[in-house]
Amino acid sequence: MSIRIVPQQQLGALREKHNTADNIPPLLFANLKSLYRRRAERLGQLATSNSFGDYLRFAAEIAQAQHNVCHDHPLMVDLTTVLAQSAESGKPPLDVLSYLRSEHWQQLLMALIAELKPQASETVLAVLENLEKMSQHQREQLANALLNGEFASVGSDQAPFIWAALSLYWAQLASQIPGKAHAEYGEQRQFCPVCGSAPVASVVHLSSSNGLRYLHCSLCESEWHVVRVKCSNCEQTRDLNYWSLESEQAAVKAESCGDCGSYLKILYQEKDPQLEVVADDLASLILDAKMEQQGFARSAVNPFLFPGE
Structure with a gap:
C-alpha cells in the first residue's frame, strides 16, 4: 500500500530511504470524543429540510447512541505486535479480512441496543429485540457478511445496527495504534490504509x-x-x-x-x-x-x- 502505518522507530529510516518528508499528513485518525455527537447534530440539522428527514433522524439516534456507548465502554488493547506484523507484510494493521476481532464489538452492540430501545418505534424495537435474542454465533455471521461486502446477505433493517457496533469497535482500535503513517511513492489508495x-x-x-x-x-x-x-x-x-x-x-x-x-x-x-x-x-x-x-x-x-x- 502507498500509505503504511509503521512503528515510530522505523519512520526516520523509511523517510530517508524513500526521500519523503511527509509534509502532507497522509493519515488522520478520528477524534472519538466529538465524532459521533457532531454527526448526530448534523443529521438532526439536515433532517429539518430534507425529504428523507425521518431516516436522517433515525440515523441521528444511532450516532448519538454511538457517542454515549463510546464514552461508557472504552477499549484498551496493545496493538504493538499487530503493527509490527503489518509493517512487515504491507497489509493494513486492522485489515477486516484478517484481523481477529474480540467479543468487545458484541458488547458494544448490546450497549447500543440498550441505548436505542427506550425511544425506538415498534418496528425498530422488533429489530433490536431480534438482534438481542440471537446467539453470538449468528451475530458473528452477520458481521462477517458485512465486512466481506456481502451486503445482500444481511437484512436492511439489521445492517445499520451491526455496522454501527463494528464501526465503533474499529474506530476504538484505530485510536490505539501506536505507530505513525508514512506515505510512499505510488498510489493504490482506494481503500483505507x-x-x-x-x-x-x-x-x-x-x-x-x-x-x-x-x-x-x-x-x-x-x-x-x-x-x-x-x-x-x-x-x-x-x-x-x-x-x-x-x-x-x-x-x-x-x-x-x-x-x-x-x-x-x-x-x-x-x-x-x-x-x-x-x-x-x-x-x-x-x-x-x-x-x-x-x-x-x-x-x-x-x-x-x-x-x-
Whole structure:
C-alpha cells in the first residue's frame, strides 16, 4: 500500500530511504470524543429540510447512541505486535479480512441496543429485540457478511445496527495504534490504509489541511490523503467530471470517472464548514439517484445505507 502505518522507530529510516518528508499528513485518525455527537447534530440539522428527514433522524439516534456507548465502554488493547506484523507484510494493521476481532464489538452492540430501545418505534424495537435474542454465533455471521461486502446477505433493517457496533469497535482500535503513517511513492489508495474498507466519501479540508482532499473510511472513521482531480477508484485523470444538484458553488458534488464508470462524493468544507461526511453523504441521496441515471456506479459505502438495500 502507498500509505503504511509503521512503528515510530522505523519512520526516520523509511523517510530517508524513500526521500519523503511527509509534509502532507497522509493519515488522520478520528477524534472519538466529538465524532459521533457532531454527526448526530448534523443529521438532526439536515433532517429539518430534507425529504428523507425521518431516516436522517433515525440515523441521528444511532450516532448519538454511538457517542454515549463510546464514552461508557472504552477499549484498551496493545496493538504493538499487530503493527509490527503489518509493517512487515504491507497489509493494513486492522485489515477486516484478517484481523481477529474480540467479543468487545458484541458488547458494544448490546450497549447500543440498550441505548436505542427506550425511544425506538415498534418496528425498530422488533429489530433490536431480534438482534438481542440471537446467539453470538449468528451475530458473528452477520458481521462477517458485512465486512466481506456481502451486503445482500444481511437484512436492511439489521445492517445499520451491526455496522454501527463494528464501526465503533474499529474506530476504538484505530485510536490505539501506536505507530505513525508514512506515505510512499505510488498510489493504490482506494481503500483505507488502516482497515482496508471502502470510503464513505471524500472531503476537502479547511484549517491546517486547507485544500487537501481526504477519503473518510466507512468503518474505522480514519481519513487518508488522496490528491484532487484524480479518480479515487482507478487513479485515472483523463475523464473526470463534477456533478451537483445546485450551482457550481455547491458544497456537495459527485466526482465521476469515465474510465472506470464509478463516482464518489466530494464535500467542500470551505463552502460549508458544518459539513460532516457521513451525514451530508446520506442527506444527498438524490444526487446518488442522478448519478445512477447517468450510468455511474457508487464506489463508496455509507454506514446507514448499504449497496443492494
